[in-house]
Amino acid sequence: MVRSNNQDSAFAGDHIYLVADGMGGHAGGDVASAIAAKAMAELDVPPTGSPEAMTNVLRTAILDTNTKLRSTVRDRPELAGMGTTFTGFIPVEDQLAIGHIGDSRLYLLRDDALQQITKDHTFVQRLVDSGKITEEEAKTHPRRSVLMRVLGDVDSSPQVDTLVVDTQPGDVWLLCSDGLCGYVDDADIEKILRRRSTLQNGVDALIDKSLSHGAPDNVTVVLVETVAAPAVDPGDTLELKQEGRRFAGSAATTEAAMDGTTSTARNRLLSRKRAVRKAPVVEESHFESRVDEYLAELIAETKRRNRRRRLLWAFGGIAVLVAIGGALLVGYQWTQTRYFVGTDDRTVIIYQGVQQNIGALSLYSVAEDTEIPLEDLDGLEQRQVKRTLTAGSLEEARDIVLRLGDTDE
Incomplete structure (x- = not known):
């Protein structure tokens, strides 16, 4: 509702589900996320190995995508500085092989309780992990848009997180860009998912909640539910329903032009009347390569800001005491005229x-x-x-x- 272009991309296939949040603004954030989503969507084939093996497949594909992004920048220098996050998973039997880099997130709703599975690769998350700030302080920290790891022309060999987690019937997996989790509290996300009637209803409600906050950033949501495999008679032929490739966001642009469809609920949601909060000013996400130097610099800046705050409080306290003392002195002098x-x-x-x-x-x-x-x-x-x-x-x-x-x- 604020930005003129969509820098998010997503894909929901039969064997891989993902979100990518581009950075670089008009310089190419939408291009970066679309390239990443379409490259990773090529893994939408039946898995051929164990969950651990598929995490290696994911890591390799993510690094290959990074190479493709860097190659794109070499061919189109005007896109220099573009990058994207990536969070996605491949179901393998009763487990998920997960790949993650950046600050897009994967959540799990199990037994009506929401938990965050991935960890943000951001500066403020590093401050939280080191105990320098709290989770609440991280939500309003002036450097919350600083990413420590992304895909793009900023790093030739980025560090990618991979993990394997168990899943069970009834689990609901939420992939989202920070346009959702950055503005909608986890408690509200959990409440919406618990009250959903269908997955699509849950997606619509989550996006609608972000829009009601003014949607200062692009918001993308993918919901996947784990269901029990149907019992199959050995003599029967199992026919699977194929819904086809489903892109969203920037990656959906070319797909929509080809088949005349759109995969997002944006138009329907925007047509609703709602009370919209004033959108806060959002700083563009950006990557810092000199992590340790940047961390030391920002820690020093935080200390200087805290010192300035303490001095202001001290001066303010002194001013208040002087004012009180002056008032007491004037009052005392008046009493001595009686x-x-x-x-x-x-x-x-x-x-x-x-x-x-x-x-x-x-x-x-x-x-x-x-x-x-x-x-x-x-x-x-x-x-x-x-x-x-x-x-x-x-x-x-x-x-x-x-x-x-x-x-x-």
Whole structure:
């Protein structure tokens, strides 16, 4: 809803499922993700080895895709700097062979509980892993768009994560670009998946949720459900329903032109009326090759920013204390312009200030001891003096004392 082009690509076949999130903006993020999706879609054939063997197949194909991207940049220099993430898997019997690089994610919903399977290859994730920031702080960190690993012309031999995980009937696997997980909380993703009526309904609801946040980034979702294999009579011929290759995003452009179809729910979802939040400003994802140097630089920058924040808090605290102190001083000075006539239970005394204490600090002191015995006053005057008689000045207080004396005479 913000970007003019779609830098995401996805593929859902019969034997491989994947998402790719391009980087490089108009310089080629959409090209990079489309090349990666179409190259990896060539693995959409029945697996011929164990899950562990298929992870090696995935790794090799991902590295070959990286070579293809670098070759594309050599032929088209204007695409220099383009790159893409990749996250995908190949089901092998009751396990998945997974390949992953970048910050697109794979989630598993099992027994109505959502868990993240892949780990982001980002700067903030490295800070989280090292204990320097929390998961919550990572969501708003100013360097959350910095990728440490991607495919493209930025690295000739990137490090690719591969793993094998078990799956069971009822599992729902979610592949998504960070246009979803970067703006929709995991708790909301889990709630939507638990309430889905169909896989397509779940996809639509997840994308719709991202759009309701203003969709500042492209959002792509692939949902795959594990189902029990049907029992087959050895004498029967099993006929499989083939739905064909299904691309989405940038990779779907040429496919749609060929068969006149589209594989995304974007038009239908955008036609709905919804309350849309103001989209935040999104920094383009970019890759940093000098990981250690960049990490050290950004850690130093974070320390400097924290020092500046502490200094600002310190100066702010001092300013507040000065303001409070000034207000107290002005208030105290005002109290010292006031007087009252009272007693120490022996004589009549003129006090300067107001008859209040702030903790151990007394706001009044003896101005004059008249040496008039309290017992020389009549009962009414004694009660008045004990309750104190206020005065606006020392002269006014003396006049009050004189009147007491006149009354006494």
